[in-house]
Amino acid sequence: MRLALYEPDIPQNTGTLMRLCACLGVPLDIIEPCGFILSDKNLRRAGMDYIDHLDMTKHLNWEAFKAASAGKRLVLMSTKASGSFLDFQFRPDDVLIAGRESAGVPEHVHAQCDARVLVPMKSGMRSINVALASALILGEALRQTKGYPM
Numbered sequence: 001m002r003l004a005l006y007e008p009d010i011p012q013n014t015g016t017l018m019r020l021c022a023c024l025g026v027p028l029d030i031i032e033p034c035g036f037i038l039s040d041k042n043l044r045r046a047g048m049d050y051i052d053h054l055d056m057t058k059h060l061n062w063e064a065f066k067a068a069s070a071g072k073r074l075v076l077m078s079t080k081a082s083g084s085f086l087d088f089q090f091r092p093d094d095v096l097i098a099g100r101e102s103a104g105v106p107e108h109v110h111a112q113c114d115a116r117v118l119v120p121m122k123s124g125m126r127s128i129n130v131a132l133a134s135a136l137i138l139g140e141a142l143r144q145t146k147g148y149p150m
Contacts, residue, residue: 009035
């Protein structure tokens with residue numbers, strides 16, 4: 001199981017997800033360009049000293065990430081998906097992809113993913129913060145695949 005952030009634009013969300021991945025032993029992929037400098041002090045503050053325990057790979061762009069992820073199932077977390085993550089059967093080698101907080105992912109990224117899942121929400125609500133939605137979905141994926149560290 002891996003978590004990938006597509007062109008992240010909020011350093012605090014990215015730092016939070018870096019910390020989550022470090023604590024759960026989940027490798028993190030950062031698909032650049034980012035909307036901030038990855039060494040930003042806000043990023044370090046959000047990730048705290050947990051970042052030193054993170055298995056993180058930076059990718060120059062979507063194409064470089066796709067090449068590095070060949071053979072893995074790409075599961076996009078999106079408000080535009082039609083199916084709930086609760087009904088999805090995750091696999092241990094899935095790569096969960098989170099889009100930008102401000103704009104999600106472009107259509108060509110949607111089209112290149114193998115599956116799409118969403119967090120079911122109360123009617124009239126637009127979206128959950130990308131870090132919180134990622135934590136919910138990653139938690140379920142790890143539960144299903146018995147991927148939590150012991």
